Amino acid sequence: MLGEPGYYGRFGFQPAPGLGLSDAYGSGDAFQVIELLPGGIPVGAGLVRYAPEFALVA
DSSP, rough: OBOHHHHHGGTTEEGGGGEEEEETTTTGGGGGEEOOOTSOOOTTOEEEEEOOGGGGGG
């Protein structure tokens, strides 16, 4: 999810870079994650790749 950290933080999202995750768009803290299941976020997994269709609207 890409969005304003202050807004999405209210719903439990956190900046992905803090967990060692990044995206190809260089979104920084606007690249947000939320853990739906305990242990579901792969800490330090590196680059998260989007479906090619995302590039059509990004």
